[in-house]
Amino acid sequence: MANKVLRKVTHCVFDMDGLLLDTERIYEEVTRQIAASFGRPYPVDVRFRVMGTTEQRSAEIAITECQLPITTKDFLKRYSQMCHERLNNVPLLEGAERLLRHLHANKIPFCLATSSGADMVELKTAQHRELFGLFNHKVCGSTDKEVVNGKPAPDIFLVAASRFGVPPKASDCLVFEDSPNGVTAANSAGMQVVMVPDPRLSQEKTSHATQVLGSLADFKPEQFGLPAFTD
Numbered sequence: 001m002a003n004k005v006l007r008k009v010t011h012c013v014f015d016m017d018g019l020l021l022d023t024e025r026i027y028e029e030v031t032r033q034i035a036a037s038f039g040r041p042y043p044v045d046v047r048f049r050v051m052g053t054t055e056q057r058s059a060e061i062a063i064t065e066c067q068l069p070i071t072t073k074d075f076l077k078r079y080s081q082m083c084h085e086r087l088n089n090v091p092l093l094e095g096a097e098r099l100l101r102h103l104h105a106n107k108i109p110f111c112l113a114t115s116s117g118a119d120m121v122e123l124k125t126a127q128h129r130e131l132f133g134l135f136n137h138k139v140c141g142s143t144d145k146e147v148v149n150g151k152p153a154p155d156i157f158l159v160a161a162s163r164f165g166v167p168p169k170a171s172d173c174l175v176f177e178d179s180p181n182g183v184t185a186a187n188s189a190g191m192q193v194v195m196v197p198d199p200r201l202s203q204e205k206t207s208h209a210t211q212v213l214g215s216l217a218d219f220k221p222e223q224f225g226l227p228a229f230t231d
Contacts, residue, residue, distance in 0.1 A: 004210050007192060008225030009174040012103060012110035013160050014135075015052070018178040019196055019216070020096040021124055023087065024051065030082045031062050034075065040066045044200060051198075052179030054115050054150035055079075055142045080120075087124050093196075095216030097131060098229075104134045106227040109168075111135050113160040113175075115150055117142035137163045152181040154189035161189075174224055176216070180205045194219060 018024035031050070032042040046065040050058045059075045062068065068075065103110050112132070114121060118140040125132040132138075139160045141147045146159045161173050170190035177183050178196050186193035187208060195209035196216060206212050213219060222228040 006210065006223050007171065009192065010108070010172045011161070011164060011168045011174070012108060012226075013113050013157055013173055013175045013186075013191070014100075014110060015175070015177045015179070015182050016112055016114040016121070016124070017116065018051070018093075018198065019176055020093060020100075021090045021128075022093050023090050023124060024178070024198070026083065026086050026090070030079060030086070031058075033082065034070075034078055035062070035066045035068060038066075038068050038070070040068060042066055048180060048198070048201060048205065052115055052151045052177070052181035052185070055117060055120070057150050083120070084123060087120070089127055090124050092128060092131075093216065095219065098231075099216050099219060099221075100131060100134055102221070102227070102229060108226060109136050109164050111160050111163065112138040113141070113156045114139070115141040115156070119143070136165075139163065151179070152184035152188070154185050157186055157189040157191055161191075174226075177209070180208075183209045192224070 014020060028047055035042040046062065050061050055076060059072045059079065063070060063072060063075055112135050121138065121140050139147065139156055141150050141156045147156045149155045157175060161167055161170060173191045175186035175191045175193040177186060177193055178198065183193050183195050192210040194211045194213060195206055196213050197206045
């Protein structure tokens, strides 16, 4: 893949699941268990289609692709119950805390743009309230009325940018994502995007990102005109 030109940015926008918090493996296991209860598999390619979408859309895709004899409402009820049993002590992923604290210390505005609903965000961040309190604001796609269409549509990132005190141009925002749907959404919003993908994803599924990293620990802020780490 040819090197892409990296432009200077002033604001950062973060996805949450699979990027900051180690939650994607839990979602995958919960959906696999629901599918298995009907004798159905949950193929990894379906998993990657679901990643980054709203809770409603994720359920619709899983039900259709896995041919599950269950309504979306009932699926989401089971899914929510099973997730609540597993998501109250989720660890941070490598490099997440260091990067967030670095941006905050250097007064770089940043926000959260997650497809999760507000209640799920509260649950998942319960053990990290102080850290997540550093965000300028949070946009929760599954419950935010202004986010009309979920990822891969650009709505969530455009709404997120509009809520900064002084809204930046889309081209001045750098998005951090882990899912192909999220990267597509950021591109459609006119924003650069750093991707930290699931290692099972093919290069074809990550080639539309501005930059692809193994973890947030590999990120070099100065490449995008942001203050460099000093530690």
